[in-house]
Amino acid sequence: APCPAGLPPQNVPNSDWEKKVTEYFKEKLKENNATNWVPSLNDVPVHYLKPNSLVKFRCMVQDMFDPEFYMGVYETVDPNTNARVLHFGKYRDVAECGPQQEIDLNSSQTVTSERQTFYCVPVPGESAWVKEISFLTDQARVSPSTSYTPSRHKRSYEEDEDMDLHPSKQKEQHTGSGGDIHGCVEPKRLETEASAGHHLISPNCSPPLDLNFPLPGEKGPACLVKVYESWDNFKVNDVLEVYGILSVDPVLSIVNNEERDSSALDPMECMDTAEEQRVHSPPASLVPRIHVILAQKLQHINPLLPACLNEEESKTFVTNFMSELSPVRAELLGFLTHALLGDSLAAEYLILHLISTVYARRDVLPLGKFTVNLSGCPRNSIFTEHIYRIIQQLVPASYRLQMTIENMNHSRFIPHKDYAANRLVSGVLQLASNTSLVVDETQLEQGQLDTTGVHNVTALGNLITWQKVDYDFSYHQMEFPCNINVLITSEGRSLLPSDCQVHLQPQIIPPNMEEYMNSLLTAVLPSVLNKFRIYLSLLRLLDYSISDEVTKAVEEDFVEMRKNDPESITADDLHRTLLVARFLSLSAGQTTLSRERWLRAKQLEALRKVRLQQQKCVNGNEL
């Protein structure tokens, strides 16, 4: 495990040294799947990891704290011998010194440096299969730096209840690492101390710390990620993979308690409220710290795909997959058609929806969003729930939002700033890019929305229309762009805006929906399912263009359509048809628009519209 050691004083620190560290790790991690050797905080409970060892963490930036000034270099002095030693403070929380030494705070050698702290949570709504597969790839090799030993197995069961996410069958595979004795002792002490401290705090002074996950019921470690360079490149809601040094020093918690005790006496300490203290320096056992050596933004979190698609190796992967694209598409279409009770048109649109992504913004207009409103869903049935389960199996991250009056009025949708604790309190709409949000409107009953409810519905509408969420900073609002695929299931037309409404026409009504849906999922081979997953993630990342020739044809077409029916064909229709054409081409692996695809897109649109028309007639004056 890397551990920056104190250097003798004559070694004047220079930034070269720091660059070399990152270079070294970058090189090392490239070598034969070394990334899989690094234990991941996503899979391994924190107390099984050796403190001060290299770990990785796949996470979303939930909040950014204020920059931190720390002692980049500090000097310790032995009061007896007057011997002075210089130390590096980078990559650590605690300025260490030996038992006989003191830190000389006034030393002229002290170098103050700056770092940034991000509050990170696991990717919200991350599908179980993503966790499983990445866990398996990690465990394919023995991870040398976990301190996970069979003798400690017993404890793991009790802890797993709240700390561990992966299903129990994997726990057996999770053994067999050669943790050394030293590593074994450390976390044990840490555990007892931390949990003792935690129990002491919780009954008398405050509720257990809210780890601030965007979605209710989420679990997993939250982490304070300390970034040392180019932190300006990262944004809130970015998905990162960080490699860094795990710091769970129990001193962190102790320092905390001391501060709290003395805060009444020392005016210097009252600048932070107890609340802020709690949030910004939570117990390290609960919220570990990672001192980042390498951090990279992830384009996607699908473990079946190479992380970076621009590299040479990944290119062959892409070409190989593209060559067998059409059978995959056909199979996926068949699968979704079954899921949508035999409605192939709806299945077609669902595919288009699932590969849609905001690829650009023209001033305020997000391009490439394709919110589908699947109307005609059976009311109060388990149908929508199962549709969600299927989507969950296909996409890396998703969330099902049940639109009930209760939920609307009482959930926290919009993240807001809590100034007392000085943090961004998360909400359901704080999601990473390309998360699938399934809004289930069939649950909605008549009723009264209160202020929160109105705000929530407005925010949801804004998210769909502008692909942005206005976070509430109480004195002002701040706009955070997002890229979320919203699928709305409803009976009639949804009250939320959408880009495209597809009315479901079930061909078969299974007597037992539950059974039907379950058998559907079990019937798919895991290998096929994986292909679906690759398909959906990969196509989203492709480029696309339209040739001049086709542009001309589209133009002609539009003028023609307007001539025939100026009332019903508007610019919006053209917008939509172009979108459908785009995703239709991409779904077949084509990166340019062909005339055939354009016609096919028009045909799909026509079919869809006919259905809506029929619906209108059935319901009389509806719509």
Next chain:
Amino acid sequence: MPPSPLPYHCPLGDRAASLCLECSGRGLPEFLPPPSSPVLMLPRQPPAGWLCWTRPGAAIPLDFDISSPLTYGTPSSRVEGTPRSGVRGTPVRQRPDLGSVRKARQVDLHSDGPTEDIATDQSLGQKLVIWGTDVNVASCKEKFQRFLQRFIDPLAKEDEDIGLDLNEPRYMQRLEEINMVGEPFLNVNCDHLRSFDENLYRQLICYPQEVIPTFDMAANEIFFDRYPDSILEHQIQVRPYNALKTRNMRSLNPEDIDQLITISGMVIRSSQLIPEMQEAFFKCQVCAFTTRVEIDRGRIAEPSVCKNCNTTHSMALIHNRSMFSDKQMIKLQESPEDMPAGQTPHTVALFAHNDLVDKVQPGDRINVTGIYRAVPIRVNPRVSNVKSVYKTHIDVIHYRKTDAKRLHGVDEETEQKIFTEERVEILKELSKKTDIYERLSSALAPSIYEHEDIKKGILLQLFGGSRKDFTHTGRGNFRAEINILLCGDPGTSKSQLLQYVYNLVPRGQYTSGKGSSAVGLTAYVMKDPETRQLVLQTGALVLSDNGICCIDEFDKMNESTRSVLHEVMEQQTLSIAKAGIICQLNARTSILAAANPIESQWNPKKTTIENIQLPHTLLSRFDLIFLMLDPRDEAYDRRLARHLVSLYYRSEEKMEEEYMDMAVLRDYIAYARSYVNPRLSEEASQALIEAYVDMRKIGSGRGMVSAYPRQLESLIRLAEAHAKVRFSEKVETIDVEEAKHLHREALKQSATDPRTGIVDISILTTGMSTTARKRKEELAQALRKLIQSKGKTPALKYQQLFDDLRAQSDTAVTKEMFEEALRALADDDFLTVTGKTVRLL
């Protein structure tokens, strides 16, 4: 300043040390007398520790001998500095803003430095510097005095400093003010100092803790020389502001520690008042001997032995004789404008002291000047390892509220964006292009297709007219903001246009008529749950002061909310009388509103008023009203299709280009708004007069008024805005031409009488076209004749009369028209209507 050959040897050393020894011989002298005591005239000498304070990170190779018994530099030791003459009855007061963090350092005195006195040896004095800095006290003081005595602001504007003679030294007048008002604070604009003496400015920025006390000395010397009889609450404290070192919280970095910085932000939280002990008073329980101990690095060293009777642990703290100072912790958050997209705002802690406590409240936007501090988290004796993180805060020296300023006038310093010279060059270059107007308007919301005139109108709105002040002649401010209303079919990207504008301007607000109440638009009074204090919270209109307030679904806004806009749109102020708070806030905001027709589609057979059902009193306050209709023509469709298709495939470079455009556009507008203030030229005024007369003439031919002074004002504003687009200081004929063109276009769209096809301004000003009014009168006359023809009947049946009138009239008479005619006659006292009968009078 010449480089000092002996930069780190302080000649003051021995003298100061001897002073110190003297002190310790007698016990610590009582330095801080209660303000009532006039006898003690000890000059204020804060830089006691300044001889040796230093900052972390400033590497100074020096050997310390910590065990040296000869130490000085504790804050209690005082050195004479200011002249005694004239300081009568004005006590000193500590400046906790400079020294809340004392980093007193012990210094080796066994140096062989010269022993001359700083005051007696001028030649050597030139070379002496405060330890750790390059500041020479004497020369620094002298320079600052020269600055005070001589500085005349060459850039000062008449309206900026009321009551100051601009040709006299500015700060001498300020001192005179202090003498008269008795507020012992001298605010010094660092920008002035910089233009006067660059080096002194640099020293101030780099070593504020040392330099500001020197400034204090200098200012007091001058002051008490001039006004020897003046008695102030305490000695004058110099408060520099507007340091250019840092503007943005985000750019604070370790190098700024202990430097003077100015940052802007918004107050989000303020603590209760914290009494901070400055000096503890101890009394011996045995012999009643008393002693004072000053705070040192946040701690009081409690004497363990009484110096008088040598009893141990006999000293007890006497609270009510100890000295406390007020202190408050404030959290400042980055202003939303300064933040890069996608990141959360940073915060920084401020410490305010003494009279600066409670000067700001949460929600205020302020500029803070102060010293940036980093304090290591306290070393805990029980744990040898400590957290390696510093706590940072700013000791506030000067606040400047940017909100409060709004009540008076445009705050030039805070509103102005700083442009680099290259940027200004680029912008000026751009402004010389002949097609700049077209260029800018096409750069506006490129994703929205065509609607050129509307975009041009919005562009002019973004620039705004010139601000004119007629308060002296009693008419108050003339509105410089241009208001625009867009109405038209749903789905014609009105909202998108609004969104774009909202995103473009720094002080934009976006609300929807449906969701906003009058309260949300204006301001409301809130009781702070903690302090039980009433706080005025401002709404969208006030927040967009000097910006644009975009209101979508204007037609859905309820009556009472809309009525608020009447005042805002003409007077540009907002009056509030609520919960005992009566005030008038400035709301110099342009309004860009969008309204949908009452029927879902625009009815071309109806007038604008009838289509959107807004009161004409409100409509006439819009300078331009545009219709956004869906044009039905093939060529348009074709162009639209091409435009949309091009949107739908990615072309990176083109995107980049456009993105650049938005940034340039933003800067261009910001520059023009703050630096260009065009005035009407002779020809332009002539052209405007002609245009107005022409407009009046159009109508007068048909016996109606087609233009009102309000339209003339609109024209002037538009012409000025167009001149701003050209960066021209003069409004010329071409500007008037364009203003006329736009105005005409907008009128053509919105004020055309659908019945006659004639542009009729009275549709907008009175809500009814002249022909309609004429017809109404005719009907009333016909009705009168009809009634008169019925002879002397005192009462008539309502329905009967209606039927008779319909039978007689050759055009269709609706019930509304009939009722209107009845009302008109009732107004003439010809008849009254009671229930179903009409009585003649």
